[in-house]
Each structure stands twice: as C-alpha cells, then as structure tokens.
C-alpha cells in the first residue's frame with residue numbers, strides 16, 4: 001500500500017473513532033473489533049482514543065499484540081477452543097466468550113500455572129438457534145454458580161452477540177433477555193462473581209444495546225470500514 005493510501009486510511013479511522021466515542025456515554029467501554037485488520041489500522045484507532053481492542057483469533061492476536069503492544073487492553077471476543085487456553089491466558093486481559101464449564105476449567109488451570117486471575121464474561125446465546133456459541137439463557141445461572149468456585153477466573157459480567165439480523169431493532173429482545181439475566185445474577189450476590197460489565201452491540205446494533213444497558217460495545221466496521229468476510 002502506498003503512503004498516500006495509508007494516510008487516508010488513518011484519517012478515516014480517526015474520524016470514525018471520534019464519531020463513535022461521541023455517541024457513547026462516559027463510562028461505556030469501546031472495544032475496537034480487530035479481526036482481519038492490520039496492526040497499522042489498529043494503531044490508528046488507538047491514536048484516536050481507543051483503549052481496548054478485541055480479537056477473535058488467538059494466533060492473529062498474538063502477532064498483532066507483538067506489534068501494537070500492551071498500551072491497550074486486549075479482550076478475547078471470539079470462540080475460544082480449550083487447546084488455545086494456555087496461549088490465551090498469556091495474551092488477553094479479559095476473555096469475553098466463556099461458554100462452558102470445561103473451558104472455564106482449562107482457563108482456570110492455565111491461570112493457576114502462571115499465578116494469574118483471568119477476568120471473564122459469560123457469553124449468552126441469547127439468539128438461541130441464530131448462533132451456536134454461548135450458554136443458553138436457561139443454563140446461565142447454574143454455570144455462574146459453579147464458576148464462583150474457581151479461584152483463577154473472576155466472572156465480571158455477561159456478553160452476547162445477539163442474532164445477526166439486518167434490522168437492529170430486532171436484536172432488542174435478545175439484549176433485554178441478557179440484561180435480565182445480568183440483573184438476576186447480580187441480585188444473587190455469589191462469592192467471587194461481580195456483575196459489572198454487560199458487553200452487547202456491534203456496529204449496526206450498539207445504539208439499541210446502549211438503550212438496553214450495555215456498558216461495553218464491540219465495533220469493527222463502524223471504525224475500520226467494511227471488511228472481506230473470512
């Protein structure tokens with residue numbers, strides 16, 4: 001890519017970050033969803049005010065963190081396989097996609113080995129059939145109760161993708177259901193569980209998610225522009 005084009009891209013990314021930051025209330029964390037982007041694109045977003053970057057893939061995240069560094073927080077936002085847990089706990093400041101007891105045990109053991117406590121969000125499959133990852137709403141209370149026993153993970157809230165409908169208004173009931181689970185779990189007051197973060201909403205749906213109580217939003221195309229699906 002020529003310098004001219006890179007500069008143009010940096011300017012566009014900076015504008016987008018500023019626009020998004022202006023539309024989210026103070027106290028809400030903006031995550032730049034970085035899958036498929038280059039380190040230069042991510043650095044442009046950081047210069048414009050992004051403090052937290054999300055990645056879906058452990059290996060790509062490792063390469064990106066090697067270039068961009070730990071000046072920002074790194075969140076795992078993709079489906080995490082157990083065999084990647086060891087690498088993931090070294091790289092990430094939070095895993096937003098905890099979706100099974102077995103994965104929790106794998107993370108807990110890997111963290112114990114390096115004396116770390118991993119902040120995690122439990123991913124809710126609020127759209128049910130619409131996507132396959134995440135815990136069904138009916139199963140989340142049981143899972144969170146069990147998670148409160150693990151010493152090297154700390155549950156700090158819930159995350160959901162919601163169904164990928166074109167019309168963001170259709171995501172509202174799924175965000176509402178996730179918020180209800182969040183409030184219900186907060187009220188139980190389990191040891192070692194802090195219901196602090198509700199991560200919901202992407203580029204097309206984050207405004208609706210904010211109305212339904214999100215305090216983390218994860219935005220990719222709204223910052224970096226369209227990307228080729230992979």
Ligand SMILES: *Cc1c(COP(=O)(O)O)cnc(C)c1O
Nearest residue numbers: 033077202203218219220221222
């Ligand atoms: C890609 C991705 C996003 C961002 O999606 P956009 O539509 O590009 O804003 C948010 N969350 C997760 C889990 C993602 O994989």
